[in-house]
Amino acid sequence: MQLFLQYDFLRKIFRAVCRVIIIIFCVVSLYQIVRIFVFDQFVIPSNSMMPTLCPGDRVIVNKLHLGARIYTDFDFRSEGNQLESIRLKGLRRLRHNDVVVFNFPINNGRIAFKINYVYCKRIMGLPGDTIRITDGFYKSNNFSGELGIPRRQRQLTVYGVNPEVYEGWGVGPEQIGWNCLNAGPWYIPRCGDIVRIGCKEGYLYKDILEYETGKRVTVDDSLRRVYVGDRRIEQYEFIHDYYFAAGDNAYDSYDSRYWGLVPEEYIVGVVDLISYSKDPYSGKLRFDRMLKKI
Numbered sequence: 001m002q003l004f005l006q007y008d009f010l011r012k013i014f015r016a017v018c019r020v021i022i023i024i025f026c027v028v029s030l031y032q033i034v035r036i037f038v039f040d041q042f043v044i045p046s047n048s049m050m051p052t053l054c055p056g057d058r059v060i061v062n063k064l065h066l067g068a069r070i071y072t073d074f075d076f077r078s079e080g081n082q083l084e085s086i087r088l089k090g091l092r093r094l095r096h097n098d099v100v101v102f103n104f105p106i107n108n109g110r111i112a113f114k115i116n117y118v119y120c121k122r123i124m125g126l127p128g129d130t131i132r133i134t135d136g137f138y139k140s141n142n143f144s145g146e147l148g149i150p151r152r153q154r155q156l157t158v159y160g161v162n163p164e165v166y167e168g169w170g171v172g173p174e175q176i177g178w179n180c181l182n183a184g185p186w187y188i189p190r191c192g193d194i195v196r197i198g199c200k201e202g203y204l205y206k207d208i209l210e211y212e213t214g215k216r217v218t219v220d221d222s223l224r225r226v227y228v229g230d231r232r233i234e235q236y237e238f239i240h241d242y243y244f245a246a247g248d249n250a251y252d253s254y255d256s257r258y259w260g261l262v263p264e265e266y267i268v269g270v271v272d273l274i275s276y277s278k279d280p281y282s283g284k285l286r287f288d289r290m291l292k293k294i
Helices: 001-035 152-161 197-203 206-213
Strands: 040-041 057-062 067-073 086-087 098-103 118-125 130-134 138-139 185-188 194-196 219-220 223-226 231-233 236-237 243-244 267-277
Touching: 001 040, 040 267, 086 152, 086 231, 098 243, 138 152, 197 206, 197 223, 206 219, 206 267
Parallel strands: none
Antiparallel strands: 040 057, 057 267, 067 086, 098 118, 098 267, 118 243, 130 138, 130 185, 194 236, 219 223, 223 231
């Protein structure tokens, strides 16, 4: 009788442990499914999106708008490599002024995917837009409203570009004659667009052309020619959508003005909410920023 009671007790313990394991497994699986398909959380590390986002903000990134990105190859290298993924159908396209999280596209001097290396910026230019910067202010031919935070862009006319961080316009040499106060017009490529490629376009789209063709792009200024590999090109049909992304803190943001455009497949999702915020220096919670909608 005593042995039977001991056996029955152990069997109950075993069943209870199995239930706990199953519950933990289901919770962890559900959490991972939600992170992959619905939303994820990221920490804001810098001042580049001030005052919209502060260092220490935990932001909720909605993946349903654009559609979740599913990796088809998990060969993630520290130096960056070709991104292999598919995009599920989303609820809508990206819009002007959306705040997005994306994998930083430029690694080792080329467009290459690096996992868990993400930036947060605002969408200033969509595929098919022509964007300009005039006296520090962003303008798009397809959007009549304000892009970003004009009072922050106005700081550029007062202080200029932060000399400790940035020097000049990063996507092309001095021949283009652009800077962060005045630049453009710059056409943002859209999948299927055929664009004439001269020397200026060769400089502006160099990283994109190398990304799409897998070949080195060279610009011969003396002959006014652009080469992809050994072949001269005068026009090109783009096979991806691209975006111009910039920080709200225009004076101190490392963004598309310096390193170029963001391929759509590099975008993780749209920032909808600050879940909570913690001061990175004191560690104190900022209760006034909790559950703040973007």
